[in-house]
Amino acid sequence: MNAPVQPKTSANIASHLPAMARLDPSRPAIISPDGKGGWRTMTFGELDTMSDRIAHGLSAIGVTRGKRTVLLVPPGPDFFPLVFGIFKTGAVMVAIDPGIGRKALLQCLEEVRPEAFIGIPAAHVARVLFPKPFRTVTANVTVGRRFLWGGHTLDEVKRLGRDEPFPMVEPSPNETAAILFTSGSTGIPKGVVYSHEIFDSQVRMIREAYAIEPGEIDLPTFPLFALFDPALGMTAVLPEMDFRFPGRADPAKLVEALTTHRCTTMFGSPALVDNLGRYGEAKGVKLPLLKRVLSAGAPVRVDVLKRMTAMLGPDAQVFTPFGATESLPVASIGSREVLSDTGALAMQGRGVCVGRPDPAMTVRIIRITDEPIATWSSALEVPVGTIGEITVAGPVVTREYYARPEQTKGAKIVDGDRIVHRMGDVGYFDEQGRLWMCGRKSHRVETKSGAMFSTPVEEVLNAHPQVRRSALVGVGPRGSQVPVVLLEREPGALLPEPQLIAEVKALAQQHDSTRAVLHVHLYPGEFPVDRRHNAKIEREKLAVWATEKGLGR
Numbered sequence: 001m002n003a004p005v006q007p008k009t010s011a012n013i014a015s016h017l018p019a020m021a022r023l024d025p026s027r028p029a030i031i032s033p034d035g036k037g038g039w040r041t042m043t044f045g046e047l048d049t050m051s052d053r054i055a056h057g058l059s060a061i062g063v064t065r066g067k068r069t070v071l072l073v074p075p076g077p078d079f080f081p082l083v084f085g086i087f088k089t090g091a092v093m094v095a096i097d098p099g100i101g102r103k104a105l106l107q108c109l110e111e112v113r114p115e116a117f118i119g120i121p122a123a124h125v126a127r128v129l130f131p132k133p134f135r136t137v138t139a140n141v142t143v144g145r146r147f148l149w150g151g152h153t154l155d156e157v158k159r160l161g162r163d164e165p166f167p168m169v170e171p172s173p174n175e176t177a178a179i180l181f182t183s184g185s186t187g188i189p190k191g192v193v194y195s196h197e198i199f200d201s202q203v204r205m206i207r208e209a210y211a212i213e214p215g216e217i218d219l220p221t222f223p224l225f226a227l228f229d230p231a232l233g234m235t236a237v238l239p240e241m242d243f244r245f246p247g248r249a250d251p252a253k254l255v256e257a258l259t260t261h262r263c264t265t266m267f268g269s270p271a272l273v274d275n276l277g278r279y280g281e282a283k284g285v286k287l288p289l290l291k292r293v294l295s296a297g298a299p300v301r302v303d304v305l306k307r308m309t310a311m312l313g314p315d316a317q318v319f320t321p322f323g324a325t326e327s328l329p330v331a332s333i334g335s336r337e338v339l340s341d342t343g344a345l346a347m348q349g350r351g352v353c354v355g356r357p358d359p360a361m362t363v364r365i366i367r368i369t370d371e372p373i374a375t376w377s378s379a380l381e382v383p384v385g386t387i388g389e390i391t392v393a394g395p396v397v398t399r400e401y402y403a404r405p406e407q408t409k410g411a412k413i414v415d416g417d418r419i420v421h422r423m424g425d426v427g428y429f430d431e432q433g434r435l436w437m438c439g440r441k442s443h444r445v446e447t448k449s450g451a452m453f454s455t456p457v458e459e460v461l462n463a464h465p466q467v468r469r470s471a472l473v474g475v476g477p478r479g480s481q482v483p484v485v486l487l488e489r490e491p492g493a494l495l496p497e498p499q500l501i502a503e504v505k506a507l508a509q510q511h512d513s514t515r516a517v518l519h520v521h522l523y524p525g526e527f528p529v530d531r532r533h534n535a536k537i538e539r540e541k542l543a544v545w546a547t548e549k550g551l552g553r
Helices: 013-023 044-060 079-089 102-112 121-129 154-160 196-210 223-232 251-260 270-283 302-310 335-350 405-411 454-461 497-508 539-548
Strands: 028-033 039-043 068-072 092-095 116-119 139-142 176-181 191-195 217-220 235-237 265-267 292-294 317-319 322-324 327-332 352-357 362-366 388-393 412-415 418-429 435-440 445-447 450-452 467-475 482-489 519-522
Touching: 013 044, 013 079, 013 196, 013 223, 028 044, 028 223, 039 044, 044 079, 044 154, 068 079, 068 102, 079 092, 079 223, 102 121, 102 191, 116 121, 121 139, 139 154, 176 196, 191 196, 196 223, 196 327, 217 223, 217 251, 223 235, 251 270, 270 302, 302 317, 302 335, 317 335, 322 418, 327 418, 335 352, 335 454, 362 418, 405 412, 405 418, 435 454, 445 467, 445 482, 454 467, 454 482, 454 497, 467 497, 467 539, 482 497, 482 539, 497 519
Parallel strands: 028 235, 068 092, 068 116, 092 176, 116 139, 217 235, 217 265, 265 292, 292 317, 482 519
Antiparallel strands: 028 039, 176 191, 322 327, 327 352, 352 435, 362 388, 388 418, 412 418, 418 435, 445 450, 467 482
């Protein structure tokens, strides 16, 4: 089906759903495991009707416009009607990744002061055991069996509703639609305030960037991208996996879902794509129907791209969109350009090319500082080819963190009537206008000779065939830190440790970005990684480990 979705008549992001339901009500919207080895399907018409019924029911129990509503429900047949039901009421959906851990989760809840809480039974058990963050909640909904904690069940909410169109709230473009918490992989989780206008811009930009057409079929393995599918007019196929731990997803089950439902698109974290590519290489699996694979959350290594693209048809690519919860998308590059050009440059210490900025985005590089910057000035910018902090402005840039004025001050710059977001990533533009990423600003190693950046160093050393990942950390006080590189072996690597370290040191001496690396050590086991994507190396923890071990002396 190539017909475009009819124009929306509302600023509400949920208005994409009834538009799609009118266009093709019988087309599958959600396909999910039925728990018995098969699949169950919800059409766009059914999803729209069910979200209307839920919106009516939520309004009846007081979940109305502006009410901060925490949703702790995994992607599935209940998740999507709830999300669109919340948006239709004008309530503010609060999404917190449960994989961030109990302490961080409770801290996020304490900050957001929720007024409604919708969750699976395990989430309500936490509410009973740790009641303080929930003291502001006036409406509770259990998705599943309710025990002794009171409130309503989702089935009761549905019975309170009715099968007629809900009078969808028509918010102003800047009205808050959701508060989405970051993973906290480089600090404390922060609630990013999303307006309906930002969601709408994201849908439009993603559709245009990847030429997505209504009627396509997606395998989303990350909840935020799963949420976009109905708005894009795509069928979402939910694989059998724990969405909290994408790196643990069974590649055989991913392949089964992709082939059974003839998926044209897949989104996965680099860790998931790595595992899927290794499985495909070992089993000889091909996925010729996939038009595109999107992978984000951390740099995707060249070897990962090679294995994944080998599974695809000749016209398909792996795209690596660059962005963050605070601004997505920013830029993108396809595997064709990486494998033919930029990948080789990355292994020479240039960093990782993340492509050209989206036409709707303004990307500028400023001098590196850890201090807040109140207002924009052209004097902040650095010349082409100079590494600095990446800043972005445009229709998907969020304006603030919820209840975090200091963090907002440190990450946002006022530029006339728009907000510039400081990505916290460092990088530069090359002469062709391509953006290169060199790692997190907070991960730079400040030596007596100047700053070293994680990605240019690690991409060089990751080229060794028996190194799965490397990590640059600094030992000692900033300004006189000693650069130390830790290695994670490839599975089954047999090279003796002294020989591996000697070869990596020799490799480091071949490039300017790594010549100062004199201390290389093997890390026992796998690196600690972020909870959301299972791909971002937690270098802060590795730096503590290296310091405690007395490395770098």
